[in-house]
Amino acid sequence: MKNYLKKFYYGDIPEDKAGGNIVSSESKSDWPLWEVFIRSKQGLDHKHVGSLHAADAQMAIENARDAYTRRMEGVSIWVVESKYIHASNPEEAGELFEPAVDKIYRHPTFYDLPDEVNQM
Amino acid sequence: MHDLEKIFQQKIETEVKIEPKDWMPDAYRKTNIRQVSQHAHSEIVGMLPEGAWISRAPSLKRKSILIAKVQDEAGHGLYLYSACETLGITREETINDLHSGKAKYSSIFNYPTLTWADIGAIGWLVDGAAIMNQVMLTRTSYGPYARAMVRICKEESFHQRQGFEILLVLSKGTNEQKAMCQDAINRWWWPSLMMFGPHDSESTNSEQSMKWKIKRKTNDELRQNFVDMCAEQVKVLGMKIPDDKLKWNEEKMHYDFGEINWDEFWNVVKGNGPCNKERLDARRKAWDGGEWVREAAAAFSEKRKSKPQAA
Numbered sequence: 001m002k003n004y005l006k007k008f009y010y011g012d013i014p015e016d017k018a019g020g021n022i023v024s025s026e027s028k029s030d031w032p033l034w035e036v037f038i039r040s041k042q043g044l045d046h047k048h049v050g051s052l053h054a055a056d057a058q059m060a061i062e063n064a065r066d067a068y069t070r071r072m073e074g075v076s077i078w079v080v081e082s083k084y085i086h087a088s089n090p091e092e093a094g095e096l097f098e099p100a101v102d103k104i105y106r107h108p109t110f111y112d113l114p115d116e117v118n119q120m
Numbered sequence: 121m122h123d124l125e126k127i128f129q130q131k132i133e134t135e136v137k138i139e140p141k142d143w144m145p146d147a148y149r150k151t152n153i154r155q156v157s158q159h160a161h162s163e164i165v166g167m168l169p170e171g172a173w174i175s176r177a178p179s180l181k182r183k184s185i186l187i188a189k190v191q192d193e194a195g196h197g198l199y200l201y202s203a204c205e206t207l208g209i210t211r212e213e214t215i216n217d218l219h220s221g222k223a224k225y226s227s228i229f230n231y232p233t234l235t236w237a238d239i240g241a242i243g244w245l246v247d248g249a250a251i252m253n254q255v256m257l258t259r260t261s262y263g264p265y266a267r268a269m270v271r272i273c274k275e276e277s278f279h280q281r282q283g284f285e286i287l288l289v290l291s292k293g294t295n296e297q298k299a300m301c302q303d304a305i306n307r308w309w310w311p312s313l314m315m316f317g318p319h320d321s322e323s324t325n326s327e328q329s330m331k332w333k334i335k336r337k338t339n340d341e342l343r344q345n346f347v348d349m350c351a352e353q354v355k356v357l358g359m360k361i362p363d364d365k366l367k368w369n370e371e372k373m374h375y376d377f378g379e380i381n382w383d384e385f386w387n388v389v390k391g392n393g394p395c396n397k398e399r400l401d402a403r404r405k406a407w408d409g410g411e412w413v414r415e416a417a418a419a420f421s422e423k424r425k426s427k428p429q430a431a
Contacts, residue, residue, distance in 0.1 A: 055418050
């Protein structure tokens with residue numbers, strides 16, 4: 001019934017357009033797509049900020065510097081070719097995350113303690 | 121209505137962003153591709169009129185600022201091209217559509233920059249109008265587009281401020297500088313109002329875009345906000361907005377203003393503006409001229425891959 005759904009994308013990237021995995025005869029100049037992650041300062045996680053095209057990893061890092069850190073937004077850059085990102089399927093999100101839904105006792109607010117017990 | 125479409129519509133109504141992997145109606149995808157790519161092209165073509173003044177900026181300070189601004193536009197184009205790609209169109213297709221004339225970009229960039237004051241007027245009016253639109257779009261329903269807009273808006277405010285400052289300096293200068301300032305405002309005012317597009321009653325894209333929350337304010341609403349803002353700011357410059365009908369309306373709590381020359385608007389959209397040909401030629405030339413670089417970089421990467429760990 002849903003067989004007309006042929007568009008499944010990985011991450012932000014259409015799989016069939018994600019770069020080096022499909023080599024078309026005339027797009028030799030079509031550089032692969034890279035996902036960019038920036039650490040804004042020491043002590044924080046790298047965070048996904050966007051994507052760009054580059055011929056290789058070094059160029060991807062240099063382009064990422066120019067595109068995403070023009071105002072000192074980062075101290076470290078990760079790049080990974082988009083085709084290597086695997087993502088969960090939003091249509092299966094219900095089943096995938098279901099195990100956590102009914103376990104409210106995992107949250108501190110589940111426990112009712114007298115006010116005298118502060119800072120716990 | 122199909123159940124997938126119901127889920128989609130429900131997300132829109134409850135302000136849940138649509139992400140690339142989510143199911144979406146084809147028309148929603150197409151509308152976003154059209155709008156986001158048009159927006160990206162505008163950023164890139166928008167580099168040209170300002171770029172023309174980098175070598176003629178009146179001081180080293182102004183030159184550095186202008187270079188930074190034009191570089192920002194390139195960055196904004198890139199964020200948007202990336203967002204556009206998540207909708208399932210390749211970068212190359214998008215750019216080909218620009219070069220073939222199939223895809224549009226903002227008509228404002230088909231006007232020439234005749235004097236240094238134009239750089240100020242572009243910052244104040246053109247970027248000002250763009251910001252109105254872009255602030256609204258930070259809340260657009262398609263996730264990657266909204267995120268690109270947040271990033272762009274953060275950077276865009278410097279663009280408008282530096283433009284206004286250029287005009288402010290000119291407005292305090294010699295009589296010739298003042299005249300130059302007023303002349304630039306005269307030439308850029310109406311094209312800036314045209315940036316918001318046709319009247320709501322004429323715009324074929326507006327209604328569905330509002331329903332899908334791609335747009336959240338109509339062309340006319342945004343245009344009115346812009347006029348209200350500029351009518352006040354122009355007083356600081358001691359200059360005039362070239363519109364006899366511009367007048368505060370106490371009842372509406374908005375400024376009334378004159379009618380746009382729609383013949384001119386459609387003429388420029390259709391490709392007959394003062395610089396349409398020049399702009400597209402410049403883009404094509406840049407693309408063709410860069411081909412050997414793209415190929416060389418790809419070949420270099422291939423070569424390195426074929427002998428790993430060498431050196």
